[in-house]
Amino acid sequence: xxxxxxxxxxxxxxxxxxxxxxxxxxxxxxxxxxxxxxxxxxxxxxxxxxxxxxxxxxxxxxxxxxxxxxxxxxxxxxxxxxxxxxxxxxxxxxxxxxxxxxxxxxxxxxxxxxxxxxxxxxxxxxxxxxxxxxxxxxxxxxxxxxxxxxxxxxxxxxxxxxxxxxxxxxxxxxxxxxxxxxxxxxxxxxxxxxxxxxxxxxxxxxxxxxxxxxxxxxxxxxxxxxxxxxxxxxxxxxxxxxxxxxxxxxxxxxxxxxxxxxxxxxxxxxxxxxxxxxxxxxxxxxxxxxxxxxxxxxxxxxxxxxxxxxxxxxxxxxxxxxxxxxxxxxxx
Amino acid sequence: xxxxxxxxxxxxxxxxxxxxxxxxxxxxxxxxxxxxxxxxxxxxxxxxxxxxxxxxxxxxxxxxxxxxxxxxxxxxxxxxxxxxxxxxxxxxxxxxxxxxxxxxxxxxxxxxxxxxxxxxxxxxxxxxxxxxxxxxxxxxxxxxxxxxxxxxxxxxxxxxxxxxxxxxxxxxxxxxxxxxxxxxxxxxxxxxxxxxxxxxxxxxxxxxxxxxxxxxxxxxxxxxxxxxxxxxxxxxxxxxxxxxxxxxxxxxxxxxxxxxxxxxxxxxxxxxxxxxxxxxxxxxxxxxxxxxxxxxxxxxxxxxxxxxxxxxxxxxxxxxxxxxxxxxxxxxxxxxxxxxxxxxxxxx
Numbered sequence: 001x002x003x004x005x006x007x008x009x010x011x012x013x014x015x016x017x018x019x020x021x022x023x024x025x026x027x028x029x030x031x032x033x034x035x036x037x038x039x040x041x042x043x044x045x046x047x048x049x050x051x052x053x054x055x056x057x058x059x060x061x062x063x064x065x066x067x068x069x070x071x072x073x074x075x076x077x078x079x080x081x082x083x084x085x086x087x088x089x090x091x092x093x094x095x096x097x098x099x100x101x102x103x104x105x106x107x108x109x110x111x112x113x114x115x116x117x118x119x120x121x122x123x124x125x126x127x128x129x130x131x132x133x134x135x136x137x138x139x140x141x142x143x144x145x146x147x148x149x150x151x152x153x154x155x156x157x158x159x160x161x162x163x164x165x166x167x168x169x170x171x172x173x174x175x176x177x178x179x180x181x182x183x184x185x186x187x188x189x190x191x192x193x194x195x196x197x198x199x200x201x202x203x204x205x206x207x208x209x210x211x212x213x214x215x216x217x218x219x220x221x222x223x224x225x226x227x228x229x230x231x232x233x234x235x236x237x238x239x240x241x242x243x244x245x246x247x248x249x250x251x252x253x254x255x256x257x258x259x260x261x262x263x264x265x266x267x268x269x270x271x272x273x274x275x276x277x278x279x280x281x282x283x284x285x286x287x288x289x290x291x292x293x294x295x296x297x298x299x300x301x302x303x304x305x306x307x308x309x310x311x312x313x314x315x316x317x318x319x320x321x322x323x324x325x326x327x328x329x330x331x332x
Numbered sequence: 333x334x335x336x337x338x339x340x341x342x343x344x345x346x347x348x349x350x351x352x353x354x355x356x357x358x359x360x361x362x363x364x365x366x367x368x369x370x371x372x373x374x375x376x377x378x379x380x381x382x383x384x385x386x387x388x389x390x391x392x393x394x395x396x397x398x399x400x401x402x403x404x405x406x407x408x409x410x411x412x413x414x415x416x417x418x419x420x421x422x423x424x425x426x427x428x429x430x431x432x433x434x435x436x437x438x439x440x441x442x443x444x445x446x447x448x449x450x451x452x453x454x455x456x457x458x459x460x461x462x463x464x465x466x467x468x469x470x471x472x473x474x475x476x477x478x479x480x481x482x483x484x485x486x487x488x489x490x491x492x493x494x495x496x497x498x499x500x501x502x503x504x505x506x507x508x509x510x511x512x513x514x515x516x517x518x519x520x521x522x523x524x525x526x527x528x529x530x531x532x533x534x535x536x537x538x539x540x541x542x543x544x545x546x547x548x549x550x551x552x553x554x555x556x557x558x559x560x561x562x563x564x565x566x567x568x569x570x571x572x573x574x575x576x577x578x579x580x581x582x583x584x585x586x587x588x589x590x591x592x593x594x595x596x597x598x599x600x601x602x603x604x605x606x607x608x609x610x611x612x613x614x615x616x617x618x619x620x621x622x623x624x625x626x627x628x629x630x631x632x633x634x635x636x637x638x639x640x641x642x643x644x645x646x647x648x649x650x651x652x653x654x655x656x657x658x659x660x661x662x663x664x665x666x667x668x669x670x671x672x673x674x675x676x677x678x679x680x
Contacts, residue, residue, distance in 0.1 A: 083593055083632070084589045084590060084593060087588075087589040087592055087593075088589055093566075095566060096566075124588065125588060125589050125592075187665070188664070188665075189665070190633070190656055190662075190663030190664055190665050191632060191633070191663075193652070193653075193654050193665050193668040194668055197634065197652055200634070200652070201634060204634075325613060325634070325635040325651050326366065326613075326635060326651030326672035326673075326674075327599060327613035327635050327636075327637040327650070327651045327672075327673075327674070327675055328613040328614045328616075328635050328651070330410070330675070331560070331597070331599075332394060332410060332411065332440060332486070332546070332599070332675055
């Protein structure tokens, strides 16, 4: 589960009146979010088409990888329709292996739920979406199925379900949530009571996405001191742990530029440093994490990513008058 | 025959009517907040969400207790509490600065009796976090204390009929800060207190012992309790419980993915006309249920926490300064104030 911070107005530093115009919210929507949700919907549709033509793993894998790439462009957005959709499209980390266990049970019993995309939406989130498909396509315990098997139909159903979700997500952004952001501060808008609130919501996504990359994409595999956990690397079976991280950071960089209405040197430098450290990672699946030298390299990369988070807070967040949420942080 | 003393008292009453909440602008609710300049204050809110009064506080407040008739409010510091200020909301005067006895700490909540002759303050013993209710008379003199039967009590609620409910959160904290000391062994409970004694204790399945019972609301014989999960992150658990005296508690959840979005944290709970709601500032959403625990829907709002019943639904406040009315799950802004509202709204 992702524990991101809600960001609130940093009242003491900057009154709401001095925050910049809404142009940056429009830019984030028009150059980052909406093209991203459209691209993901298209990639998920292509994945469904590919699986329908030939369900076997080696045939479906390229389209699945393209869909994963597209998701990395928007996966950091956890607001509006994507707050809930992210759980059923991209259930990760799955520390208790719920996805594999549910899929195993569904296949073992040849559950009729697995043969109809509409019914399939009832199964647990962990057994749906991109990460469950990785299990079917790359995990040797699942991927040995034949063209006319129950699993073959299941994979087709899973891709239909994903395409449906991706299309709904894109539609919901366009019809409902993007207009809410654009019309922040208008009398009936109960989601965003001011333009500053819309900016704050987007900044929270940006910062949360960077934190997720450090805390989860690297934190999971790095484990606790002295106990790295290779099996917790994201999509290690498909060998794309580093690719996910890199694509996500690139998308976050584009979002930062859009939100800040142009390049911010301190932020650009921090993102560039991440790219540089990422080049030094040897195993794209992070399976070498048990080797102390590789562990240090991954930890250094994690440190660089955290510095992006700091740079964003200092160079963009504070300039916009934003600080972590008042109640979300305090608790009680 | 009328005594001289009663006659004089009668004269006084005519000459100087007893102050009432009307003298404080007839607020319907009270709430603490941090203001734009970093200062803290207690606000009165009118039925339309507008401010009726503002009284400065020396530090961050948490919740309050309102006197049933006199325009007096006790503003509690966030726990571990150093202050509980009795304020005259009509004049702004500080009536009393309550201090817990040596070795005791206020825990952020308290309640008056229906007549307003006794104030109870939720407290814990600093050394071991054992829970107590401090008892104060109508002149705010300490007259005693009783045990709550648990560790780390948080909210208490007056019930119709004279008793109180107390949420024993179960978490022992460091005497000097809020470091949690006993999570592996925490054992929260819900107790009903009648005539200063525990009349009924409710505990949950041991599998849910990480669910700290912290906040309370009541309507038509059903007590709602809101919980905060201290167990493994990622485990999706119920955050709302409903209890009727003598029965087993009912636990209520939203469907899986929606429940997960609450981040294991409910910060406030309220009942309104057969609906019960909880808020999660971490998840940025309000969840509504019916009185039997069936999920009705989610309403998103960043850093939402303050929650109270209002005609037709719920009033909410948040860390962004928003005051909203939620009717049938539909939120309508009542105002955006230059302040960060604290966790709770006290209904008068």
